[in-house]
Each structure stands twice: as C-alpha cells, then as structure tokens.
Amino acid sequence: MILHQIEALKAIGVTEVVLAINYQPELMLNFLKEFEKKLEIKITCSQETEPLGTAGPLALARDKLIDVSGKPFFVLNSDVISEYPLKEMIEFHKSHGGEASIMVTKVDEPSKYGVVVTEETTGKVEKFVEKPKIFVGNKINAGIYLLNPSVLDRIELRPTSIEKEVFPKIAAEKKLYAMLLPGFWMDIGQPKDYITGLRLYLDSLRKKSSPKLAKGSHILGNVLIDETAVIGDGCLIGPDVAIGPGCVIEPGVRLSCCTLMRGVRIKKHACISSSIIGWHSTVGRWARVENMTILGEDVHVGDEVYSNGGVVLPHKEIKSSILKPEIVMAVAEAKHSKTKVLILTAEKHLGLDNENDKDYYEEENVAYETGT
Amino acid sequence: MILHQIEALKAIGVSEVVLAINYQPEVMLNFLKDFETKLGIKITCSQETEPLGTAGPLALARDKLLDDSGEPFFVLNSDVISEYPLKEMIAFHKSHGGEASIMVTKVDEPSKYGVVVMEQSTGKVEKFVEKPKLFVGNKINAGIYLLNPSVLDRIELRPTSIEKEVFPKIAAENKLYAMVLPGFWMDIGQPRDYITGLRLYLDSLRKNSPSKLANGPHIVGNVIVDETAKIGEGCLIGPDVAIGPGCVVESGVRLSRCTVMRGVRIKKHACISSSIIGWHSTVGQWARVENMTILGEDVHVCDEIYSNGGVVLPHKEIKASILKPEIVM
Numbered sequence: 001m002i003l004h005q006i007e008a009l010k011a012i013g014v015t016e017v018v019l020a021i022n023y024q025p026e027l028m029l030n031f032l033k034e035f036e037k038k039l040e041i042k043i044t045c046s047q048e049t050e051p052l053g054t055a056g057p058l059a060l061a062r063d064k065l066i067d068v069s070g071k072p073f074f075v076l077n078s079d080v081i082s083e084y085p086l087k088e089m090i091e092f093h094k095s096h097g098g099e100a101s102i103m104v105t106k107v108d109e110p111s112k113y114g115v116v117v118t119e120e121t122t123g124k125v126e127k128f129v130e131k132p133k134i135f136v137g138n139k140i141n142a143g144i145y146l147l148n149p150s151v152l153d154r155i156e157l158r159p160t161s162i163e164k165e166v167f168p169k170i171a172a173e174k175k176l177y178a179m180l181l182p183g184f185w186m187d188i189g190q191p192k193d194y195i196t197g198l199r200l201y202l203d204s205l206r207k208k209s210s211p212k213l214a215k216g217s218h219i220l221g222n223v224l225i226d227e228t229a230v231i232g233d234g235c236l237i238g239p240d241v242a243i244g245p246g247c248v249i250e251p252g253v254r255l256s257c258c259t260l261m262r263g264v265r266i267k268k269h270a271c272i273s274s275s276i277i278g279w280h281s282t283v284g285r286w287a288r289v290e291n292m293t294i295l296g297e298d299v300h301v302g303d304e305v306y307s308n309g310g311v312v313l314p315h316k317e318i319k320s321s322i323l324k325p326e327i328v329m330a331v332a333e334a335k336h337s338k339t340k341v342l343i344l345t346a347e348k349h350l351g352l353d354n355e356n357d358k359d360y361y362e363e364e365n366v367a368y369e370t371g372t
Numbered sequence: 373m374i375l376h377q378i379e380a381l382k383a384i385g386v387s388e389v390v391l392a393i394n395y396q397p398e399v400m401l402n403f404l405k406d407f408e409t410k411l412g413i414k415i416t417c418s419q420e421t422e423p424l425g426t427a428g429p430l431a432l433a434r435d436k437l438l439d440d441s442g443e444p445f446f447v448l449n450s451d452v453i454s455e456y457p458l459k460e461m462i463a464f465h466k467s468h469g470g471e472a473s474i475m476v477t478k479v480d481e482p483s484k485y486g487v488v489v490m491e492q493s494t495g496k497v498e499k500f501v502e503k504p505k506l507f508v509g510n511k512i513n514a515g516i517y518l519l520n521p522s523v524l525d526r527i528e529l530r531p532t533s534i535e536k537e538v539f540p541k542i543a544a545e546n547k548l549y550a551m552v553l554p555g556f557w558m559d560i561g562q563p564r565d566y567i568t569g570l571r572l573y574l575d576s577l578r579k580n581s582p583s584k585l586a587n588g589p590h591i592v593g594n595v596i597v598d599e600t601a602k603i604g605e606g607c608l609i610g611p612d613v614a615i616g617p618g619c620v621v622e623s624g625v626r627l628s629r630c631t632v633m634r635g636v637r638i639k640k641h642a643c644i645s646s647s648i649i650g651w652h653s654t655v656g657q658w659a660r661v662e663n664m665t666i667l668g669e670d671v672h673v674c675d676e677i678y679s680n681g682g683v684v685l686p687h688k689e690i691k692a693s694i695l696k697p698e699i700v701m
Contacts (some may be wrong), residue, residue, distance in 0.1 A: 200630075234623075234624070234641075236642070236657075250629070252606070252623075252640065253623040253643045254641065254657070254658045254676060267656070268606070268624065268641075269606075269624045269625075269626065269640075269641035269643070271641070271658040271660070271676060273676070285608075285626070286608075286626040286641070286643040286660075288643070288658075288660045288678060290678075304626060304628075304643060304645070306660060306662070306678070308695070323680070
C-alpha cells in the first residue's frame with residue numbers, strides 16, 4: 001500500500017517522503033532503498049521511541065517536513081487503500097485557502113467511525129463526531145491530509161490525536177476543509193477488510209481497463225499476477241486474486257478471493273479461497289485453505305491438510321487440519337531451534353478404529369540443528 | 373458382501389442359495405441373476421412380509437432348505453465381512469457330531485456383543501451371555517452357522533431370535549459347538565465399521581491374493597480397482613481404497629480410505645478420505661470430502677464444496693459446504 005501511495009505522490013511531483021515508524025524493520029528499509037532508486041524519490045524515516053498517537057509523529061518529523069518553500073505537505077495513513085487524487089486535492093486546498101484539507105469517504109456504517117460534518121457547498125468542516133449514536137452524516141475521515149506548515153505549530157511533541165485534538169481546533173477556526181474522495185476506500189487493518197480492499201482495488205483497475213490485470217482461459221474475474229510468478233497447467237485463478245513476485249502455482253490449483261505474498265508455492269491440486277498466504281509459505285498438495293485463513297511468513301501447510309480460518313504465526317508447519325477458526329501459535333516442531341525444546345501440543349486425530357475422535361496431548365523432546 | 377459369501381459357498385460345492393429378504397429389490401435380483409449364470413449356482417429368495425427376527429426366516433424357508441439328503445445347511449449373515457473357511461467348518465461339524473456349529477470370533481470389547489462361553493478343547497458351547505458386564509470371555513457369535521435340518525423343528529414361524537431362543541436350547545442339550553474363525557471379521561452395519569472392514573479385507577487380500585490388488589506409482593498401500601474403472605493422470609490412490617465398476621476418477625484426484633461405488637465420477641483435483649461414495653454419484657472439481665461422509669445413490673457434490681461428515685440421502689445436489697457432520701435430507 002505504501003508503494004501505491006509513494007507512486008501517487010511521485011506522480012504529482014513530490015520529491016521527498018518521510019515514513020513515520022516505530023521500529024527499524026531492516027527488511028522494509030532495504031526494500032524501500034530499491035524504490036528510492038527506481039522511482040527517484042527520497043525516502044527517509046522518522047522513528048518514534050514512544051507511541052506518539054496520530055499527530056505526535058508529525059511534530060517529531062518537523063524538521064523534515066518544513067522547508068523554506070513554506071508549501072503544504074501531504075499526510076497519508078498506510079493502512080488504507082484507495083485512489084489518490086492528489087492533484088485535485090492540491091487544487092481544492094488552494095481554492096479554499098484554509099489551513100488544512102482532509103479527504104472524506106462515504107461509508108454505510110458511519111457509527112463505527114469518526115464522522116465529519118461538513119458544509120455541503122464549500123466542504124468547510126463544521127465538526128467531528130466520534131462514533132455517533134444518531135445519524136449526523138455518513139462521511140468519515142479517509143486518512144489523507146494536505147496541511148500547511150502552520151499546522152505543525154499546533155502539535156506538541158507528546159502523544160496526540162490529530163482527529164480529536166488538532167483537527168477540531170482548526171475546524172473551530174473555520175480553517176479546515178473536507179473533499180469527498182472519489183472511488184473506493186478501505187481501511188485494511190483487519191485481514192477480512194484486506195480481502196475486501198483487494199477486491200475494490202482490482203475492481204478499480206478493471207474500470208480503468210488496466211493492462212495489469214491477468215488474462216487467459218484459466219483466469220476468472222479480476223486477477224493480478226506478478227510477472228515473475230509462474231502458473232502451472234489446469235489452474236483456475238480468480239476472481240479477486242493477487243499473486244506476488246516469485247510465486248509458484250503448480251498445476252491444477254484453484255485460487256479465489258485471496259492474496260499470495262512474495263515467494264509462495266502452492267502445490268498441485270490445492271484449493272484456496274478467502275485467505276492470505278504470507279511470504280515464502282507453502283501450501284501442500286490437495287490442501288484446502290479457506291474462510292479467512294491467514295498464514296504468516298514461512299508457514300508450511302502439509303499435503304491434504306484443511307484449514308478453516310486458521311491464523312498461523314510465522315515459521316510453522318501445519319500437519320493436521322484446523323477445523324475451526326483459531327490462532328495457531330505452537331505446533332509439534334520448532335524450526336530453527338538449537339536447544340532441546342519441550343513442546344506441548346494438542347492434535348486431533350480422525351481415527352479409523354472404533355474409538356471416538358479424541359484430543360490428546362503429546363510431549364516431545366526435540367533437539368534441532370539450525371538449518372535451512 | 374453377499375457375492376463374497378456366495379463365491380465361498382460355490383467353492384465348496386453348494387449348489388443353491390436362498391436369500392432371506394424383506395422386500396423385493398428388483399435391482400438386486402437382476403444383479404443376482406447375472407451371478408446365477410456366471411457362477412453356475414441357483415439363487416432364490418424367501419420374502420418375509422412381517423419381521424421374523426433372526427430365526428423366523430429359517431422356518432419360512434423350510435421347504436427350500438430341506439431336501440431328501442438330510443445334509444446340514446449353512447446360514448450366513450450378510451452384514452458381516454470375513455474369511456469363509458467353510459470346508460474346515462464342515463469337517464468340524466462332522467467331527468463333533470452335534471446338531472449345530474457356529475463360528476465365533478475374538479473381539480477387544482466383548483461387552484458390546486453376545487459372548488459365547490465354550491469348553492476350550494472341544495468347542496462345546498456352555499452358554500450365551502448378552503452384553504456381559506463382567507468378563508466372561510472374548511469370543512462372540514460371528515454370524516456363520518452350519519445347522520442340521522432338525523434345527524428347523526425347533527423354530528416356530530413367528531418373530532424369533534436364533535441367539536436368544538434357539539441356540540441356548542441346543543446348547544443346554546450339549547449339541548451346539550463353536551469354532552474360532554481365523555482371520556478378520558467385521559460387522560459392517562455401521563459406515564465407520566464398513567471402512568474398517570474394507571481395510572481388513574484388503575489386508576487379507578494382500579496376504580492371500582496380492583494379484584487382485586492394484587499397483588503402480590499412483591497407488592499407495594492396499595487398493596482394489598474394478599477393471600472397468602478409469603483412473604486419470606496424476607492421481608494418488610490409497611491406502612485402503614475400493615473403486616467399483618464403471619467409475620471414472622479424473623486427473624489429479626486424491627483418494628484414501630474410501631469406497632467408491634459403481635458408476636461414480638470423481639472430478640479433477642478432488643480429495644476424498646474416510647468416506648463412502650454411493651452409486652452413480654459425482655464429486656466436483658477441487659471438492660474435499662472427508663470424515664465419514666456418506667453419499668447415497670445419485671448425489672452430486674458441486675465443484676469446490678467441502679463435506680465434513682455429511683450423510684446425504686439419495687438424489688441430492690450439494691451446492692454448499694457441509695461444515696460439521698450432519699444428515700442432509
């Protein structure tokens with residue numbers, strides 16, 4: 001999502017992007033260095049050592065955000081997906097002459113969010129109402145702002161909420177204006193919403209007749225496949241599927257409403273729907289994965305295993321089926337462990353003898369070499 | 373199972389079989405006519421119009437069972453699967469000179485059944501104990517009998533239990549003997565037991581007639597495939613699978629611990645385990661069927677459907693997944 005945002009910023013002439021982060025993920029930084037080069041845009045980080053809320057990080061990055069030009073700066077939230085009509089937002093900002101512009105989006109259930117009440121014609125923001133119990137409007141803060149540098153003077157370097165403390169003040173001074181975001185918008189913090197957001201995003205690609213969408217007799221609906229991914233014979237892919245770089249989809253696989261991150265291998269005849277498969281994971285032959293199964297990084301689902309909404313933490317092997325949605329934190333084998341490990345595990349067996357299905361606990365002492 | 377029994381009877385020289393039934397299933401009768409011709413054995417039916425228990429049907433079929441020879445006749449229960457050492461049973465019957473012989477089999481949980489208590493050396497039956505609470509023995513009635521014609525004189529034409537009314541009387545007169553059935557035995561009335569019975573049966577084939585079992589790179593463990601069935605490429609079949617006549621298993625299918633009845637079509641990439649697929653049913657592409665799913669005749673599971681222990685009555689289409697074991701009517 002960050003890449004989409006950075007590309008949109010680059011497209012309208014932004015030359016520098018500051019990422020407000022709370023820890024140094026080296027992997028992400030290296031990844032972004034590539035994009036610095038590719039896109040020719042400067043990417044720096046501003047790291048908070050204590051949580052600063054939604055406004056505090058702006059104060060922290062003050063020096064990076066202000067330059068002698070005195071021009072306004074964009075603020076984007078990275079856990080949303082939408083279109084980025086940033087050029088139109090710049091014009092809107094200029095035309096009203098206020099101190100801050102925000103994008104708002106229409107939702108069906110405004111009571112879950114912070115509603116922005118605006119004057120119809122000008123877009124001037126009258127007030128914010130958090131999770132309103134009665135209907136006051138159906139437009140909510142979309143998390144995309146264009147702010148004059150003077151806004152930074154309003155933000156102290158402490159945990160501060162931009163929606164609750166800063167914007168209401170600017171609105172009271174009649175200097176805050178809201179523009180309706182055209183097209184789709186989705187807060188993709190939750191996995192289920194991520195899948196919905198994917199659908200909306202692919203739908204918007206379809207509307208633009210984007211050549212990025214995959215075509216072929218094995219493709220159904222909107223599907224995005226990275227050019228470095230390999231798809232075997234006899235697959236049926238889609239609708240609403242995104243396949244990342246370096247993925248290998250073996251023959252006879254069925255994928256629908258799912259995302260496959262970089263480096264994933266799906267083995268023959270597997271069937272995956274409504275799920276997210278994390279980086280470098282594998283899904284075994286004839287496995288069935290569905291109902292908001294989320295596999296973290298480096299998760300390996302054994303052949304013929306069934307996952308119904310399993311949420312699996314990284315670096316795991318799943319050898320027995322997950323019959324109802326649950327979080328999988330501990331399984332029988334610990335990978336990459338040098339020490340003797342005592343692992344407690346519960347496994348369900350579907351027995352063929354006359355005994356009933358039963359839960360039982362196994363203890364294993366295992367010692368592993370670190371290995372690949 | 374009936375065919376196995378009829379073949380075993382034919383093998384030791386039986387020339388006529390009477391099926392005790394309670395309704396006229398025309399399909400079964402036509403099917404059996406084929407076998408009459410093939411095996412060269414006479415098959416007739418004795419139909420009860422009201423339930424007659426486990427002994428009454430013998431009285432009903434009296435005329436068919438008796439002939440001038442006065443020789444004993446076999447009685448077999450059709451809901452069991454086992455080996456049929458009938459020649460040995462005849463020899464046993466002659467040697468003890470009693471009125472009736474029964475096969476008994478060892479089980480782990482005798483308290484669920486009727487236990488036969490017998491004298492160790494002769495096999496003479498002392499008594500029957502139904503579902504014993506204390507341990508009295510671990511041999512139960514295997515449902516295979518060899519009876520002298522005189523036994524028929526003990527059975528009235530009314531609902532009668534052979535285990536509860538007839539055999540105990542014969543035992544009291546010291547005229548009932550039991551022989552331990554070698555090899556496997558399984559009461560396959562329940563679907564789960566049917567799957568276990570299949571496993572035991574295939575295991576015995578592996579020991580006795582391994583040539584009947586399938587082999588190949590796509591076969592794992594014991595698998596039997598009818599010669600008229602077709603298997604596509606890239607399948608993995610077994611262990612403990614039986615595939616019936618005329619079945620079509622498309623490419624990329626995984627089958628384990630299941631029975632696929634006559635005329636079934638399994639579509640590409642499907643995955644089936646521990647289930648019974650009824651005659652002329654279909655299972656759709658990428659479908660997953662497991663955990664004692666039982667499909668009746670002519671059931672059609674759509675593409676990508678999941679069935680976890682669904683029990684589906686005949687002539688149905690399954691368009692939505694069955695997430696936990698339940699009956700679909």
